[in-house]
Amino acid sequence: MPIPPFTASHDGLRREIREFIRSEVRPHADEWERDRWFPDELFGWFAQRGYLGLKYPRSHGGAGGDYLDDAVLAEELAGCASGGVAAGIGAHIGIATPPIWKFGSDQQKRDYLEPAIRGERIAALAITEPDAGSDVASIRTFAREVDGGFLVNGAKLYITNGVRADFLVTAVKTSGEGGHHGLSFLIIERGQGVRSTKLDKLGWHASDTAEIAFEDAEVPAENLLGERDRGFYLIMANFQWERLLMALGSVAGMQAGFELTLELVGSRSVGQTTRHALAEVATTIEVGRALTYHALRLFHAGIDAVAEVTMAKLATQRAACDTAARCLEIVGLDPGTDTHLLERHLRDARLGPIGGGTDEIMKEILGKTLGL
Ligand SMILES: Cc1cc2nc3c(=O)[nH]c(=O)nc-3n(C[C@H](O)[C@H](O)[C@H](O)COP(=O)(O)OP(=O)(O)OC[C@H]3O[C@@H](n4cnc5c(N)ncnc54)[C@H](O)[C@@H]3O)c2cc1C
Numbered sequence: 001m002p003i004p005p006f007t008a009s010h011d012g013l014r015r016e017i018r019e020f021i022r023s024e025v026r027p028h029a030d031e032w033e034r035d036r037w038f039p040d041e042l043f044g045w046f047a048q049r050g051y052l053g054l055k056y057p058r059s060h061g062g063a064g065g066d067y068l069d070d071a072v073l074a075e076e077l078a079g080c081a082s083g084g085v086a087a088g089i090g091a092h093i094g095i096a097t098p099p100i101w102k103f104g105s106d107q108q109k110r111d112y113l114e115p116a117i118r119g120e121r122i123a124a125l126a127i128t129e130p131d132a133g134s135d136v137a138s139i140r141t142f143a144r145e146v147d148g149g150f151l152v153n154g155a156k157l158y159i160t161n162g163v164r165a166d167f168l169v170t171a172v173k174t175s176g177e178g179g180h181h182g183l184s185f186l187i188i189e190r191g192q193g194v195r196s197t198k199l200d201k202l203g204w205h206a207s208d209t210a211e212i213a214f215e216d217a218e219v220p221a222e223n224l225l226g227e228r229d230r231g232f233y234l235i236m237a238n239f240q241w242e243r244l245l246m247a248l249g250s251v252a253g254m255q256a257g258f259e260l261t262l263e264l265v266g267s268r269s270v271g272q273t274t275r276h277a278l279a280e281v282a283t284t285i286e287v288g289r290a291l292t293y294h295a296l297r298l299f300h301a302g303i304d305a306v307a308e309v310t311m312a313k314l315a316t317q318r319a320a321c322d323t324a325a326r327c328l329e330i331v332g333l334d335p336g337t338d339t340h341l342l343e344r345h346l347r348d349a350r351l352g353p354i355g356g357g358t359d360e361i362m363k364e365i366l367g368k369t370l371g372l
Pocket residue numbers: 091124125126127128129130132133134135157158159160161201204209351354355356357358359360361364
């Protein structure tokens with residue numbers, strides 16, 4: 001029986017995605033991790049099956065589903081054995097295209113959302129800067145109004161898909177006002193005045209995380225996304241969903257690592273210490289899943305779930321690092337066992353307490369919801 005909010009129809013979708021990931025994606029994971037890159041064509045493979053537009057309306061080329069379909073995809077992506085692949089595909093679907101769906105003009109949806117759903121154009125969301133991560137109000141990339149549009153100068157950091165993206169949904173300042181005021185979003189096409197540099201990282205090896213420099217990048221006026229100077233609301237609009245996606249991905253990632261651990265220790269007789277360690281890992285995963293599904297049910301029902309979503313993210317990200325380390329310790333005790341996938345789990349999990357708002361920021365938000 002599917003666990004609510006999922007239904008039998010989600011189970012059907014889950015089986016279909018799982019088979020696709022198992023047979024078409026996972027066999028390439030080791031090679032793509034080694035290459036520090038997965039081919040752009042992968043977006044086309046997902047698009048052919050409708051997976052890049054599950055929650056988007058049919059009128060824009062989507063599958064006409066809802067957030068729960070995307071939730072199933074986020075969980076199943078964890079089975080691809082590469083956090084980098086899940087991150088690249090996930091950023092395109094989960095954070096870069098939603099603002100165009102919610103705030104874009106019809107023309108912007110035709111020019112950017114629809115080709116993104118077809119896998120023809122790759123998207124990235126560019127908010128973070130060298131001096132503006134948790135504190136988005138410190139963004140300094142500036143878009144100066146010129147005849148017919150904007151001239152953009154500044155730098156972005158740690159942008160997923162930042163090298164391969166055809167367009168960047170970019171946070172810029174459009175006025176000299178301080179704080180959250182004067183923030184806007186522009187859809188910036190790759191091209192003259194946009195330079196990307198790929199960064200080396202601890203984990204997510206197959207994904208291209210980039211530093212991006214804008215040097216007099218020309219952006220036409222029609223690429224202003226949403227209302228000018230009100231970009232802060234656009235940033236806030238997708239945070240709950242991004243954090244839920246991260247919680248779902250972490251729970252599924254923990255489950256995958258745990259099942260692999262059971263498989264690897266399965267043939268030996270385990271002592272009480274190992275048995276108890278595995279029992280604790282299983283409990284941690286179940287706690288994370290229960291909290292995440294609770295937040296998902298509230299979110300799906302349209303109920304204000306800021307506290308629950310925040311707790312779900314906080315409870316699952318560091319837990320994924322800890323369970324990956326424990327699983328590795330358990331399996332690594334057996335000389336000669338192949339631990340490379342568990343090592344990858346551990347490396348890939350480290351982003352969780354940082355991306356989409358750090359653990360400290362989650363605690364700040366929760367403090368506020370508690371009136372502190
Ligand atoms: C692999 C990877 C992929 C990413 N992909 C993207 C992407 O696609 N698009 C994008 O825009 N960004 C992306 N990011 C950036 C990510 O969102 C930021 O790294 C994150 O928001 C934290 O910002 P920061 O790195 O500047 O750290 P900082 O904000 O400088 O934080 C440093 C430390 O200080 C703590 N801290 C900061 N403020 C407070 C506070 N008020 N109270 C208590 N503690 C605080 C933090 O918790 C952290 O421990 C990515 C990052 C990584 C590593």
